[in-house]
Amino acid sequence: xxxxxxxxxxxxxxxxxxxxxxxxxxxxxxxxxxxxxxxxxxxxxxxxxxxxxxxxxxxxxxxxxxxxxxxxxxxxxxxxxxxxxxxxxxxxxxxxxxxxxxxxxxxxxxxxxxxxxxxxxxxxxxxxxxxxxxxxxxxxxxxxxxxxxxxxxxxxxxxxxxxxxxxxxxxxxxxxxxxxxxxxxxxxxxxxxxxxxxxxxxxxxxxxxxxxxxxxxxxxxxxxxxxxxxxxxxxxxxxxxxxxxxxxxxx
Amino acid sequence: xxxxxxxxxxxxxxxxxxxxxxxxxxxxxxxxxxxxxxxxxxxxxxxxxxxxxxxxxxxxxxxxxxxxxxxxxxxxxxxxxxxxxxxxxxxxxxxxxxxxxxxxxxxxxxxxxxxxxxxxxxxxxxxxxxxxxxxxxxxxxxxxxxxxxxxxxxxxxxxxxxxxxxxxxxxxxxxxxxxxxxxxxxxxxxxxxxxxxxxxxxxxxxxxxxxxxxxxxxxxxxxxxxxxxxxxxxxxxxxxxxxxxxxxxxxxxxxxxxxxxxxxxxxxxxxxxxxxxxxxxxxxxxxxxxxxxxxxxxxxxxxxxxxx
Numbered sequence: 001x002x003x004x005x006x007x008x009x010x011x012x013x014x015x016x017x018x019x020x021x022x023x024x025x026x027x028x029x030x031x032x033x034x035x036x037x038x039x040x041x042x043x044x045x046x047x048x049x050x051x052x053x054x055x056x057x058x059x060x061x062x063x064x065x066x067x068x069x070x071x072x073x074x075x076x077x078x079x080x081x082x083x084x085x086x087x088x089x090x091x092x093x094x095x096x097x098x099x100x101x102x103x104x105x106x107x108x109x110x111x112x113x114x115x116x117x118x119x120x121x122x123x124x125x126x127x128x129x130x131x132x133x134x135x136x137x138x139x140x141x142x143x144x145x146x147x148x149x150x151x152x153x154x155x156x157x158x159x160x161x162x163x164x165x166x167x168x169x170x171x172x173x174x175x176x177x178x179x180x181x182x183x184x185x186x187x188x189x190x191x192x193x194x195x196x197x198x199x200x201x202x203x204x205x206x207x208x209x210x211x212x213x214x215x216x217x218x219x220x221x222x223x224x225x226x227x228x229x230x231x232x233x234x235x236x237x238x239x240x241x242x243x244x245x246x247x248x249x250x251x
Numbered sequence: 252x253x254x255x256x257x258x259x260x261x262x263x264x265x266x267x268x269x270x271x272x273x274x275x276x277x278x279x280x281x282x283x284x285x286x287x288x289x290x291x292x293x294x295x296x297x298x299x300x301x302x303x304x305x306x307x308x309x310x311x312x313x314x315x316x317x318x319x320x321x322x323x324x325x326x327x328x329x330x331x332x333x334x335x336x337x338x339x340x341x342x343x344x345x346x347x348x349x350x351x352x353x354x355x356x357x358x359x360x361x362x363x364x365x366x367x368x369x370x371x372x373x374x375x376x377x378x379x380x381x382x383x384x385x386x387x388x389x390x391x392x393x394x395x396x397x398x399x400x401x402x403x404x405x406x407x408x409x410x411x412x413x414x415x416x417x418x419x420x421x422x423x424x425x426x427x428x429x430x431x432x433x434x435x436x437x438x439x440x441x442x443x444x445x446x447x448x449x450x451x452x453x454x455x456x457x458x459x460x461x462x463x464x465x466x467x468x469x470x471x472x473x474x475x476x477x478x479x480x481x482x483x484x485x486x487x488x489x490x491x492x493x494x495x496x497x498x499x500x501x502x503x504x505x506x507x508x509x510x511x512x513x514x515x516x517x518x519x520x521x522x523x524x525x526x527x528x529x530x531x532x533x534x535x536x537x538x539x540x541x542x543x544x545x546x547x548x549x550x551x552x553x554x555x556x557x558x559x
Contacts, residue, residue, distance in 0.1 A: 048421055074423035086418035088411045090478065099411045102404045103423030114402035146536055163423055 001025050002078075002167045002198050007056035009039075009046045009222075016042040018222040019056070022215075024167070024198040029189060031209040031230075032202045034219035035243050040202040041083055042222070044169045048080050049073045060167065075103050079165035081156040083172045083202075087144040093155055094140045097127045100162045126162065133188075134158040150181050157188070167198045174205040186212055210234065218243060256383060260451060262491045263386040267444030268464075269471035269483035270393055274437030276477050277406070278430045279413035281334075283465040284325060284341035285441040287348035288318040290460035292445025294352050294368060297377040297455050302359050302367050307380045307450060311389070314446040315439040322438025326431045345465055352457035373456035374449070381450040389447060393440055397480035400436075409433055474515055476522030485523055489515075 003023040009016045017039040024030050032040050045051045047058050049070040058065045058073075065073050079100075088096050101123045105111045110119045131137040134154040139147060144155060153173060160168060170189075174182055182205070189212050193199060203209050209216065210230040218226040218239045226236040233239055268289060275282040292314040299310035325344055329337055358367035368374040400406045408429045411419040420426045449455045467490070475486020493511060497504035519526035 050417060050421070069427075070417070070420035071423050071425045074421060080421055082418065082421075086415045088414035088418065090414060091407075091410065095407060098404075099407055099419070099424065100422035102408055105404065111404045113404075114399045142536070143532065146532075159422065 001061060003057075003059050004043075004047060005057045005059075007043065007046060007058065008054045009042055009051055010054045015222050017046060020217075020219070020222075020224055022217050022224075022227070024200065026166075026196045026198055027193050028215070029193050029199045029201060029213045031213035031216040032200055032219065033204070033206075033209055033216060033243065034225075037221075038219040038243075039222040040219055041171055043219075044080055044171055044200070044202060047073070047169065048078060071103070074100075074163060074165075077164075077166035078169065079160035079163045079167070080169040081160050081171055081173060083175070085152050085156055087152055087155060087159070089145040090143055092141050092143055093136050093147070094127060094131070096144050096155055096159050097130055097162045098123070100159050101126070103163060130158045130162055149176055150178070153177065153181075161192075165197065167200070168192065169200045169202070171202045172204065173201070174203055174208050182208060258492065258495055260383045260386050262488050263383065263390045264444060264448050264451065265471060265487040265491045266390050266484050267393060267440055267447070268468045269475065269487040270397060270480065271437045271441035271444060272468045272472050273397075273477070273480060273483040274433050274440060276472060277400075277409040277413060278433045279416065280329070280430065280434065281338055281469075282329075282341045282434070282437070283338055283462075283469065284344045285437060285468055286460045286462075286465040287341075287345035288322065288438040288441035289445035289448070289464075290345075290348050290352055290457060291318055291321065292442030293449035293455045293460070294355070294374065294445075294457075295442070296446025297374050297449040298357075298367065300380060300450055301374075301376070301378045302361070307385060310450075311443045311446040315443040318442025318445075319435040319439040322435035323431055325438075326434030327427075329434070330427060330430055342462065342465065345460070345462070349457050349460055352460075355457075368455075371458075373454060373458075375454050377449050377453045377455060379450060379453045381447045386447050386451065389443060393443075394480070394484070396436075401480060405429065405432070470512065472522070474512060474519075474522060476519075476524035476526070476528075478521075478525045479528065482522050482524035489523070 001024060005021050007020040008018055020039070020043055022030060032043065034040055042051065046053050049068050049072065053067050056066070060076050060078060063076055065076055065078070068076070088099060091099065102111065104123060105119060107117070107119060110117045113120070116124070131140050134157060136151065136154060136158060139151060144152060147155065153176070157170070157173065174185055177185060186208055189199060189201070201209060201213060213230055215228065216230055216233040217224055218233060218236070220242040225242060226233055226239045228236070268285060271285045271288065272282065275285070295314045295317060296310045299305040299313060300307060329340055332340055352368065353371050355368045356370045358365040358369060366376055408419065408424045411422065411424055412426055412429055416426055471486035471490055472483045473486070474490060475484065476482025490512070493508050494504055497507040500507050515523065521529055
């Protein structure tokens, strides 16, 4: 369903991403791991049109999304979160989620109207459901800036999901989360997978990656050094040397 | 009374100028080009009404549409530049317009006298057909449009772009379309405002629409507030009235004006309206935290009592 092939990105003489390949089916979770600076976030930025592709292809079904604008990639069904949270700080929680629903408005009238249309009311119900799912109902009228870190993380995911995406790219969603929040995150990702969403999980939290990913791709210096199931990857000597470290090294 | 009416009318015109600047700020673009559009609107409306006999409102509509088209042509390349470079590009546009109208010499004979722009001498004898009812009819319509935009998805998208353009695009918002649309809308508002100015004041001189007016237009927004549309309205009314309030100081009134502006900016660093809204929101947040704390401590007390 979703694939990238030979995806490369150079910044001047630096190859930040070098011939990355992977493919994902519906309901599949792929972990994209590697040391800091290995090209994980660059891969997401290139896929979502923030950086132009130097070489390679991004495809969703038969649609070629290579070098499309970010909003076109989003409209095609690829949503993302950001490593450094990028919420609309002065918007309320509710408006943050509403912002990413504009592409779902079929009628021009809904987009232009200041009076809620039937389409708008339906979208509003979806916002309510997301607020509930991400435990943000009580905060719905507060501005994003006033939320705690954990709440902002949840809001980023809710905002991305409001677009009804088919592929979700999560950039380090577990960073800074406490054990309870991590448990919630693992449950949420599992639930999203069960709805048919394909998920790319960029993450350093190995316990989470190993427990919920169907397959893992490992990057180092922009190149793929290994891929396979969590157990295959965790025993790969290159991965252990470059990233995981020897046994008993923690997570 | 005539003096107060004139002040009221000039305030209305300045509200339009401030709102035109605000339209571009809604998408995070800091434009000094609005004075250029104001100038185009002034000359085009003056020519249409005085030289070619157009009624006021059709002339204003034509000026607005023309400025919107020029706004699209200017807004599209301006998408690629940001910050100081965008500001410089918009200043350059306003200067090009100023020089163009300073050199425009196009007069026709009406009732035995020559009427029309006369180069550096400007356009004298513009038919005066706008006063406070016409000005405020337009002001009310424009405020209504901002009210509508702010509550529609266009406003939501524009504000999202202002907050974080990259994130907005990643959420499926067509940044190019929204930015160019708001730039064109701001240009149209300035064009219509300029048209009203010309047909209100009877005299249009290109050098009046200089960098100084561009700065003043930014002051209105900076002092009033940049986030909600009523901020620029407050700024425009306040900064238009202040010099008049200080008339008792004769030649020193502009010094007093400057001091008051500095004090306002120091006390309200986000602009008057935004600062008040921010402080109210802060107060609400403090009360919410205090309530939550008192509720949790009340719960704790109950538990302790039960245990004992």
